[in-house]
Amino acid sequence: xxxxxxFFMYLHAYKNLILLLFFLINIFSFALFALDKYNAVHCKWRxxxxxxxxxxxxxxxxxxxxxxxxxxxxxxNPKFRLALPLLSMIYxxxxxxxxxxxxxxxxxxxxx
Numbered sequence: 001x002x003x004x005x006x007f008f009m010y011l012h013a014y015k016n017l018i019l020l021l022f023f024l025i026n027i028f029s030f031a032l033f034a035l036d037k038y039n040a041v042h043c044k045w046r047x048x049x050x051x052x053x054x055x056x057x058x059x060x061x062x063x064x065x066x067x068x069x070x071x072x073x074x075x076x077n078p079k080f081r082l083a084l085p086l087l088s089m090i091y092x093x094x095x096x097x098x099x100x101x102x103x104x105x106x107x108x109x110x111x112x
Contacts (some may be wrong), residue, residue, distance in 0.1 A: 013097035017044070022059060022095050029060030033074075052078065059095075061087035062081035 011018060032055055036047040052074075056064050065084040067073065074080040 009047055012100075015099040018095060022091075024065075025055075025058065025060045026063030027064035029055045030067045032045045032060075033064050034071060037067075037073040048081065049077075053083065056080075056084060056087055059091050061091055085110050 032047060032052060036052065038044075039046050050065065061084050064080075068080060070076060070086060089096045
């Protein structure tokens with residue numbers, strides 16, 4: 001258990017970088033979903049679902065979830081309907097822990 005807290009404390013030292021990367025990955029995932037929606041409406045070549053799901057598994061699920069709801073795209077596809085909310089909750093929780101975890105009695109390496 002101490003190993004997990006130590007891992008998150010090291011991540012806490014890079015919290016700005018983690019937040020920036022998380023934001024950029026989700027912007028990319030949103031844009032990927034929007035491009036697929038645009039191509040679907042205009043009968044053009046579609047982005048394969050495996051690419052969309054891969055982007056979701058690489059911490060892009062919250063961005064894809066927002067795109068799915070706002071663009072009303074892939075709402076009835078069970079793979080996306082189940083995976084995106086679950087992955088979003090997990091990833092937002094992990095990023096929240098990495099950015100804000102402060103454990104009593106553990107040295108905060110970000111203050112050096």
